[in-house]
Amino acid sequence: MREVQLIKQFEERINNGESIEPKDWMPEKYRKQLIRMMSQHAHSEIVGMLPEGNWITRAPNLRRKLALLAKVQDEAGHGLYIYSATETLGVDRSDLIEQLLTGKAKYSSIFNYPTLSWADIGVIGWLVDGAAIVNQTMLAKGSFGPYSRAMIRICKEENFHKKQGFEIVATLAKGTPEQKEMVQDAVNRWWWPSLMMFGPHDSDSPNSEDLMKWKVKLNSNDELRQRFVDLTIPQAKAVGLTVPDPDLKYNEETGHWEFGEINWEEFWNVVKGNGLMNKDRLRARNKAHEEGAWVREAARAYAEKRETAN
Amino acid sequence: MSEGILWEVFTQSKNGAPFTHAGSLHAADEEMALQNARDVYTRRGEAVNIWVVKSEEIVASSPGESGPFFDPGNDKAYRHPQFYKVPKGVRGI
Ligand SMILES: [Fe+2]
Ligand SMILES: [Fe+2]
Numbered sequence: 001m002r003e004v005q006l007i008k009q010f011e012e013r014i015n016n017g018e019s020i021e022p023k024d025w026m027p028e029k030y031r032k033q034l035i036r037m038m039s040q041h042a043h044s045e046i047v048g049m050l051p052e053g054n055w056i057t058r059a060p061n062l063r064r065k066l067a068l069l070a071k072v073q074d075e076a077g078h079g080l081y082i083y084s085a086t087e088t089l090g091v092d093r094s095d096l097i098e099q100l101l102t103g104k105a106k107y108s109s110i111f112n113y114p115t116l117s118w119a120d121i122g123v124i125g126w127l128v129d130g131a132a133i134v135n136q137t138m139l140a141k142g143s144f145g146p147y148s149r150a151m152i153r154i155c156k157e158e159n160f161h162k163k164q165g166f167e168i169v170a171t172l173a174k175g176t177p178e179q180k181e182m183v184q185d186a187v188n189r190w191w192w193p194s195l196m197m198f199g200p201h202d203s204d205s206p207n208s209e210d211l212m213k214w215k216v217k218l219n220s221n222d223e224l225r226q227r228f229v230d231l232t233i234p235q236a237k238a239v240g241l242t243v244p245d246p247d248l249k250y251n252e253e254t255g256h257w258e259f260g261e262i263n264w265e266e267f268w269n270v271v272k273g274n275g276l277m278n279k280d281r282l283r284a285r286n287k288a289h290e291e292g293a294w295v296r297e298a299a300r301a302y303a304e305k306r307e308t309a310n
Numbered sequence: 311m312s313e314g315i316l317w318e319v320f321t322q323s324k325n326g327a328p329f330t331h332a333g334s335l336h337a338a339d340e341e342m343a344l345q346n347a348r349d350v351y352t353r354r355g356e357a358v359n360i361w362v363v364k365s366e367e368i369v370a371s372s373p374g375e376s377g378p379f380f381d382p383g384n385d386k387a388y389r390h391p392q393f394y395k396v397p398k399g400v401r402g403i
Contacts, residue, residue, distance in 0.1 A: 084333050296313050
């Protein structure tokens with residue numbers, strides 16, 4: 001069949017809301033965009049364990065420590081679901097991991113900011129996982145079956161992440177003046193990077209058009225960002241915290257919170273690898289990979305030994 | 311080559327329910343595949359049983375030919391109860 005006709009059929013399927021499965025015909029560009037997007041997403045889940053892992057040993061009590069351990073374990077699971085889903089497109093996981101370890105692959109810039117205080121752990125759960133939920137809820141309705149199914153599974157788990165984070169935030173916000181100051185400081189540092197998680201303005205997002213045409217994404221970056229702000233501001237108010245935006249105001253007519261301009265220079269700077277923690281994160285990932293080599297070797301040797309014994 | 315063999319994971323949500331595909335994973339052998347499947351896909355009581363199957367051993371129909379392949383079943387309306395008429399007033403048929 002001719003390519004033009006195949007594309008036409010493919011787009012008809014997309015428009016009918018059908019789900020595309022790995023072995024179905026798909027345009028090369030659809031496959032490539034999905035591999036890029038899904039592997040970046042998987043890498044983000046894996047690197048995302050580092051800033052929070054930093055606080056596991058210093059959690060203030062056992063309840064918090066259990067929650068944080070479980071959350072970080074979930075993020076490892078999320079990475080695995082998405083790597084598996086990406087592999088259905090015909091790429092090898094070890095190649096993807098190689099791209100991460102050598103710094104060729106991108107992951108969400110939010111994880112290149114440092115976690116300076118315990119309050120950061122609360123704020124990450126609330127804002128960073130909160131932003132991720134807004135994005136992933138949309139992705140769960142996307143056109144590629146394995147990706148959307150992984151997102152449904154992930155969204156179920158994310159609600160716990162957000163809630164445990166908000167519980168930390170709410171507790172500190174009604175604590176001592178020092179605790180309140182600590183959590184407000186964390187919000188001040190994480191607010192703008194959280195808004196940046198949705199990516200550049202639609203007009204500056206080169207991939208957005210294709211992704212939306214093929215229903216990999218159903219909403220634009222700016223739409224999702226607005227949804228997140230509308231959702232989050234009342235939550236901040238409820239616990240007496242503010243966000244560091246002098247331009248923030250509620251528009252009675254539209255029912256939306258209007259917010260100030262994002263510092264895009266900072267955004268691109270971190271994307272390009274000049275964030276505070278870019279080098280540190282890659283070093284930590286590489287170290288973990290190298291130090292885990294013996295486990296992979298042992299598992300392989302054991303499997304081989306059993307194979308020959310049979 | 312990725313580490314280990316690729317396995318497909320099927321989970322059963324409760325006794326008597328069908329096994330459904332949950333995802334896939336890499337593991338060196340079946341024991342490790344089962345343990346990894348438990349850790350990756352059932353952290354919140356999603357399953358009471360797990361199957362792991364080597365991906366390469368699954369035989370699948372090809373999506374491109376799904377039309378003609380499933381055709382034989384589609385034109386047999388007489389396999390469905392709606393095909394048959396029941397006299398008015400008869401119940402429980
Ligand atoms: Fe996650
Ligand atoms: Fe999360």
